[in-house]
Amino acid sequence: VQLQASGGGLVQPGGSLRLSCAASGFTVDYYAIGWFRQAPGKEREGVSCISSSSTKYAESVKGRFTISRDNARNTVYLQMNSLKSEDTAVYYCATRRGNCRPSVNAFDYWGQGTEVTVSS
Numbered sequence: 001v002q003l004q005a006s007g008g009g010l011v012q013p014g015g016s017l018r019l020s021c022a023a024s025g026f027t028v029d030y031y032a033i034g035w036f037r038q039a040p041g042k043e044r045e046g047v048s049c050i051s052s053s054s055t056k057y058a059e060s061v062k063g064r065f066t067i068s069r070d071n072a073r074n075t076v077y078l079q080m081n082s083l084k085s086e087d088t089a090v091y092y093c094a095t096r097r098g099n100c101r102p103s104v105n106a107f108d109y110w111g112q113g114t115e116v117t118v119s120s
Contacts (some may be wrong), residue, residue, distance in 0.1 A: 001025040003111030005093045010117045011083055019078040019114060021093030024079045028069055033076040034064035034107055035067065037089035037116075041071045047091070048078060060086075083118045090115050 007019040016048070021033060032051035038044040048067040049056040055067055066079040076093065091114050094107035 001095065001109045003093050003095060003109060005091065005114040008116045010119065011110075012106040012120050013084060013118055014072075015083050015118070016079070016081045017083065019080065019091055019093075021078075021111060022077045023074045023076070023095065024073075026095070027071075028074050028076055028095075029071045031095045031097055033067075033069070034094050034096075034100060035076075035078045035091060036094060036104060036107075037087075037091045039089040040112070042052035042089075044092070044104050046102050046104070050076060051099045054100060058082060070098060077092075080116070083116075085118050088116060088118045 002024045004022045011017050034049040035047040036044050037047050047058050047061055048065055050067045050069055064082045068077045094110045096107045
């Protein structure tokens with residue numbers, strides 16, 4: 001099982017980025033894929049998650065972020081719009097069997113992070 005996160009970068013407030021999480025060794029449509037982020041000096045927190053039965057969002061990103069899945073590419077995306085400075089963090093994708101769970105510890109496999117910086 002491997003996850004490869006990409007798509008981070010520097011963007012101005014109000015801008016957009018799309019993160020990708022490419023999976024190998026398993027099929028994304030049978031697993032839950034979560035996006036998490038960790039800002040400097042803060043704990044890792046859940047951002048969004050998609051499973052075969054549901055999608056979940058943290059309150060802080062609802063209405064601005066959209067998670068989606070391309071089964072043909074075995075890839076999960078996180079479209080981030082109306083970005084704010086407080087979205088600055090390293091973003092990670094992770095996977096677990098079954099449904100989404102809010103806890104970081106519930107996820108078994110993690111990709112490397114991709115850094116998002118929102119600044120003017």
